[in-house]
Amino acid sequence: MGTTPMPAFRRLFVVLLGGAMAVAFAVSAALDALALRRQHHRIHRLPPVSEEPAPFGRPARTLVHH
Incomplete structure (x- = not known):
């Protein structure tokens, strides 16, 4: 009996x-x-990101007094 593996x-x-x-x-x-499907679903579920954040009670332009 040798140490080489048999063909079977x-x-x-x-x-x-x-x-x-x-x-x-x-x-x-x-x-x-599955990961791509979840990522695709998550992207379409998020609200759109606005370019500029909405001001909270502040005017859009800064008032400068001279």
């Missing part, structure tokens, strides 16, 4: 490794799609 073991190893990689890829793609 190699075949099983390759199949299991490929399956694990496929599952990891699918889960990663699904989580990315």
Whole structure:
């Protein structure tokens, strides 16, 4: 009995490794799609940002006395 892997073991190893990689890829793609969907939904839900903040009881222009 040698220390080299048998052909059946190699075949099983390759199949299991490929399956694990496929599952990891699918889960990663699904989580990315979910994150993008949530981000897209969050962007469209926020109120629009105004260019200038609204003054609170102050005139729009500063009055200067000479």
